[in-house]
Amino acid sequence: MPSRRAEPAPFPLPPNATIGIIGGGQLGRMSALAAARLGLRCHILTPDTDSPAGQVAAGTTHGDYDDPVALHRFAESVDVVTFEFENVSAEGLDLLASLRPVRPAPAILRISQDRAAEKSFLNRAGAATAPWRPVGSRDDLVAAVAELGLPAVLKTTRLGYDGKGQVVLRTPDDIASAFEQLHPKPLILEKFVDFSHEISVIVARAEDGTLASFDTVENRHREQILDLTLAPARVAPEIAAAAQGLARRIAEALDLVGLLAVEMFVGADGRVLVNEIAPRPHNSGHWTIDACPVSQFELHIRAVAGLPLPPAVRHADAAMKNLVGLEEVALWPEILATPGLCAHHYGKREARPGRKMGHVTRLFPKGALPGDEGVALALGPVPFSRAG
Ligand code: AMP
Numbered sequence: 469m470p471s472r473r474a475e476p477a478p479f480p481l482p483p484n485a486t487i488g489i490i491g492g493g494q495l496g497r498m499s500a501l502a503a504a505r506l507g508l509r510c511h512i513l514t515p516d517t518d519s520p521a522g523q524v525a526a527g528t529t530h531g532d533y534d535d536p537v538a539l540h541r542f543a544e545s546v547d548v549v550t551f552e553f554e555n556v557s558a559e560g561l562d563l564l565a566s567l568r569p570v571r572p573a574p575a576i577l578r579i580s581q582d583r584a585a586e587k588s589f590l591n592r593a594g595a596a597t598a599p600w601r602p603v604g605s606r607d608d609l610v611a612a613v614a615e616l617g618l619p620a621v622l623k624t625t626r627l628g629y630d631g632k633g634q635v636v637l638r639t640p641d642d643i644a645s646a647f648e649q650l651h652p653k654p655l656i657l658e659k660f661v662d663f664s665h666e667i668s669v670i671v672a673r674a675e676d677g678t679l680a681s682f683d684t685v686e687n688r689h690r691e692q693i694l695d696l697t698l699a700p701a702r703v704a705p706e707i708a709a710a711a712q713g714l715a716r717r718i719a720e721a722l723d724l725v726g727l728l729a730v731e732m733f734v735g736a737d738g739r740v741l742v743n744e745i746a747p748r749p750h751n752s753g754h755w756t757i758d759a760c761p762v763s764q765f766e767l768h769i770r771a772v773a774g775l776p777l778p779p780a781v782r783h784a785d786a787a788m789k790n791l792v793g794l795e796e797v798a799l800w801p802e803i804l805a806t807p808g809l810c811a812h813h814y815g816k817r818e819a820r821p822g823r824k825m826g827h828v829t830r831l832f833p834k835g836a837l838p839g840d841e842g843v844a845l846a847l848g849p850v851p852f853s854r855a856g
Contacts, residue, residue: 476547476568479675479774483507486526487772488546488568490533491553492519494814494824495749495765498757499552500525502765508773513542520814521552534560543567550726550772552748554581555627571772572726572747579722580745583625583656593721595714595742598733603655606647612657613643619660622646624653634692636660661741663733667701667708669715670753672767672777673724679716680767680780682760684708687731687752690792690853693822694751697788698837699759703734710740718745727768729753751824755786758810758829785837788829789850797825799849806848 477485487503489496492514500510500521509526512519513533522528527545531538534557542564543549549570554577561574579589587597601612603622613620618640624633633653635646647655666689671681686701687694701708715730722728729750731743753764760782762770770777791797797819803811813826830846832838838846840854 479548479569481508481547481773481775484509485547485773486511486545487769488513488542488549489521489525490542490549490551490556490564492516492521492528493552494520495552496521497524497814498754498763498765498812499550499749499768502763503769503773505766506769506773506775508769511542511545513538518817520816523815533557536563539563540567548772550748550768551577554746554748572722572724572728576722576724576726576747580747581626583623583744584654585625586745587656589721590718590742590745593718595718596739597742598658598661600656600658603647603657606644606651609643609647609655609657613637613640616657616659621658621660622650623656623658624650625656626654661733661743662736664736665701665703665734666731666743667703667711667734667740668729668731668750668752669711670727670729670750670756670764670767670780671715671719671724672727672764672771672780673719674771674777675725675774677720678777679719680777681712681715682753682756682764682780683782684711685752685755688853688855691822693792693824694790695792696790696843696852697752697755697786698843699755699782699786699788700837702837704738707734707738707740714740714742718742722747726771727764751790752788754812754827755788755829756780756782757812759784759786759831783834784831785834786829786831787837787843787846788827789847789852790824791826791828791850792824793821794819796850800826802849803828808846809848809850 486509488511490513497520503510511527512521512525513529529542549568579585603609619638622635666687683700685699688696729746733741756763810829
């Protein structure tokens, strides 16, 4: 049983202090492993009795994210609260924030939980997004299609991830069925971006305003789930730099204390548009565990604990491939037998279609990231979807 404490430890947290993480998935697992290296403990809140994060943490409170009794028990066991999972209720977060510091602040999580709030915030902060309109009714949708044109993507404003809650509209005939599919949830319509690349930047920010951002990386999706990340992104230096500038500007506009992932599209015209933000470690930063002295998970823990943020440097180029579903995780014995593959398993007992089970990272000397054929060769038994 974790000890109950009346007062949380002051920042910077000393060794053996406890960071509370809401959510028991692989992002919490890898954060807890990074915290352990710094002598810090993690305590997980999750309803799952055998969670990936709980398996490696110092303690777990089993309970629902909106159960006040569980939230109280969780808060009393920790010095600071953070999250690896964004779908926590606003009421639950407010309760936690009344008991313990919450980093990043609940207001930031609220923005990232709602696509309309997120895009309004981004546009106000001077970050371009795909043109979008809020959609509350079928008439709104017809008007939005007339304004934005087709193709376009209709998205639920909340609880969407990995392409869930999205429908692409290609012709006016799609309007009625798309609306029926997603209504009555609040929706937005977004112009479909003709992109050459999807890229992302992960940035950490400390209370004193210190920023640390990893190099811009390139992401490839398969069935709207991240498949492959290449570090650094194979884009022109000015595009990589524009992405860095956007991520840093957004972190500052949010007054972030913690870690933030910014996903972006590079338009066919070379413009960089922000797709979405996530105030937590991100799948497109997993390569940093093996390619950087301080990973995204350690930066997350350091920022939340009030510890110094070193620059987010890397010592290698990297290709990170997710292991999704039963078929890819079934390659585990071959992966372990392949020299040069850094293998990560999340400890999930059951593989399901689309479920992220682990990942592998292959490192290359800095500046020597190969083209698709070379990456395929280097990943050995693990296939990935090639560009184009
Ligand atoms: P999201 O849940 O918004 O991150 O979307 C998941 C994936 O769907 C993105 O990574 C893109 O590959 C694709 N996507 C989402 N929105 C758009 C858009 N407006 N234009 C083109 N592709 C999109």
